[in-house]
Amino acid sequence: MNDRLKQYIDQNRGAFDSLDAPIGGWDAIDKQLHGHKHKRFRILRYSGIAAAAALIGIMLYVTVLQPQNNGEQIAEVSYMSEAELYYATEVNQKRAQVYQMSAQYPELQTEMDNDLAELDTIMAELKRDLKDNVDNTEVVEAMIQNYRMKLSILEDIMQFLEEQQEDNEQTHTSYAL
Amino acid sequence: MTQHSTDIHKPIIEKAAKGNAKAQRKLYELYARAMFNICYRMMNSTEDAEDMLQEVFCEAFRRLHSFRFDSTFGAWIKRITINRCINELKRRKLNLELNEEITPDIINEEQENEDELELKVEHIKLAMSMLPDGYRIIFSLYMLEGYDHQEIAEIMNITVSTSKSQLARAKRKLTEILKASSMQYKLN
Structure with missing residues (x-):
C-alpha cells in the first residue's frame, strides 16, 4: 500500500525531533537520584566544623586568662612559621585533590570552600593574638589545631568521595541466559 | 539462550x-x-x-x-x-477516543486525499498538535516511533483492528487539517 505520508515522514524523520531537551534537565534528575548523598555528607561536614570551632573557641578563651614569659614567646613564633609552612602545604595539596575528585559535586565544592573560610576567619584571629603576644603557647596550639581540623575535614571529604567511587565500581551485573 | x-x-x-x-x-x-x-x-x-x-x-x-x-x-x-x-x-482521564472500527472503503478514500497534499514537516507537526489525544498518540506511535499494530495494541491495551482503524481515522483527520491549512496559505 502506497503510504505517501509515511514515506515522507520516514525520509524526514530527524526533522521531527526538533526540540532540544530542557536546560537544567539533568540537574533535576541528579538531585532526585543522588540528592540524599549530598545531604549525608553535609551532616558529616557540619559536625567537623562545629567541633573545630568549639575547640578553638575554648582555647582562645583559655589563652586570655594565662600570662606568659617573653623568651618563650619568640620561640613559639619561630616554631609556628615552620609548622604553618608544613600545614599550609598539606592543606593546599589535599584541597586540590578534593577539587579533582569532586568535579561532579559542584555544590559540595562550594560548601567546602565556605567551611574552610570559617576556619580561616578563626585563624586570622589567632594570628592577631600571636602578634599581640597573647599567651603564645596556647595560641600556637590553637593554630595547629586549626590546620589539623582543615586537614581532617578534607580527609573526611576524600574518604566520602572514594567510598562513592567504590560503590559505583562494584560489579553486580548478571545476564539472563 | x-x-x-x-x-x-x-x-x-x-x-x-x-x-x-x-x-x-x-x-x-x-x-x-x-x-x-x-x-x-x-x-x-x-x-x-x-x-x-x-x-x-x-x-x-x-x-x-x-x-x-x-x-x-x-x-x-x-x-x-x-x-x-x-x-x-x-x-488525567483524558479521552483517548479509541472506539469503533471503519471500513476499507474509507481507508482507500484517505489515500486519495493524501496524494493531493503538499507535505512539509512543520505543517505535519502543527497538524499533529491539533489532533485529539487518542488520534495523536496512535499516529505518533505508528508513523514516528515505528511501532506496528501488534505492538501498539499491547501498549494501548486495544485490539489490532482498533489500532488500524484508529490510525486510519487519525490520518484522515490530519489530512483534513493539512488541507484546511493549505487552503489558508493559498488564500493569504
Missing part, C-alpha cells in the same frame, strides 16, 4: 546501572533529546513533556539494574517513555 543486543553504549550502561552519576549523565545527554520529543508528541505540551522526561529518566536509572540487553537501551527507554506518558494521560 537469549540473543543479546550489542549496544554500543554497553560500558556506560553498566556503570550507570551501578549508580555512577557520570555515566548516567552521559546516557541522559545521549538520549534526552529523542525522549523529550517523544514526550512532547504524547503530551502535546512543553511543560508536561519536561516533567515526564524527568520521571522517565529517574525510572530508567532506578530500573537499569534489570536491563538485560535483550534490546538496545534506546528501544528500552523509549518504551518506558511511552508507557509513562500514556499512564499519565489516562490518570
Whole structure:
C-alpha cells in the first residue's frame, strides 16, 4: 500500500525531533537520584566544623586568662612559621585533590570552600593574638589545631568521595541466559 | 539462550546501572533529546513533556539494574517513555477516543486525499498538535516511533483492528487539517 505520508515522514524523520531537551534537565534528575548523598555528607561536614570551632573557641578563651614569659614567646613564633609552612602545604595539596575528585559535586565544592573560610576567619584571629603576644603557647596550639581540623575535614571529604567511587565500581551485573 | 543486543553504549550502561552519576549523565545527554520529543508528541505540551522526561529518566536509572540487553537501551527507554506518558494521560482521564472500527472503503478514500497534499514537516507537526489525544498518540506511535499494530495494541491495551482503524481515522483527520491549512496559505 502506497503510504505517501509515511514515506515522507520516514525520509524526514530527524526533522521531527526538533526540540532540544530542557536546560537544567539533568540537574533535576541528579538531585532526585543522588540528592540524599549530598545531604549525608553535609551532616558529616557540619559536625567537623562545629567541633573545630568549639575547640578553638575554648582555647582562645583559655589563652586570655594565662600570662606568659617573653623568651618563650619568640620561640613559639619561630616554631609556628615552620609548622604553618608544613600545614599550609598539606592543606593546599589535599584541597586540590578534593577539587579533582569532586568535579561532579559542584555544590559540595562550594560548601567546602565556605567551611574552610570559617576556619580561616578563626585563624586570622589567632594570628592577631600571636602578634599581640597573647599567651603564645596556647595560641600556637590553637593554630595547629586549626590546620589539623582543615586537614581532617578534607580527609573526611576524600574518604566520602572514594567510598562513592567504590560503590559505583562494584560489579553486580548478571545476564539472563 | 537469549540473543543479546550489542549496544554500543554497553560500558556506560553498566556503570550507570551501578549508580555512577557520570555515566548516567552521559546516557541522559545521549538520549534526552529523542525522549523529550517523544514526550512532547504524547503530551502535546512543553511543560508536561519536561516533567515526564524527568520521571522517565529517574525510572530508567532506578530500573537499569534489570536491563538485560535483550534490546538496545534506546528501544528500552523509549518504551518506558511511552508507557509513562500514556499512564499519565489516562490518570488525567483524558479521552483517548479509541472506539469503533471503519471500513476499507474509507481507508482507500484517505489515500486519495493524501496524494493531493503538499507535505512539509512543520505543517505535519502543527497538524499533529491539533489532533485529539487518542488520534495523536496512535499516529505518533505508528508513523514516528515505528511501532506496528501488534505492538501498539499491547501498549494501548486495544485490539489490532482498533489500532488500524484508529490510525486510519487519525490520518484522515490530519489530512483534513493539512488541507484546511493549505487552503489558508493559498488564500493569504
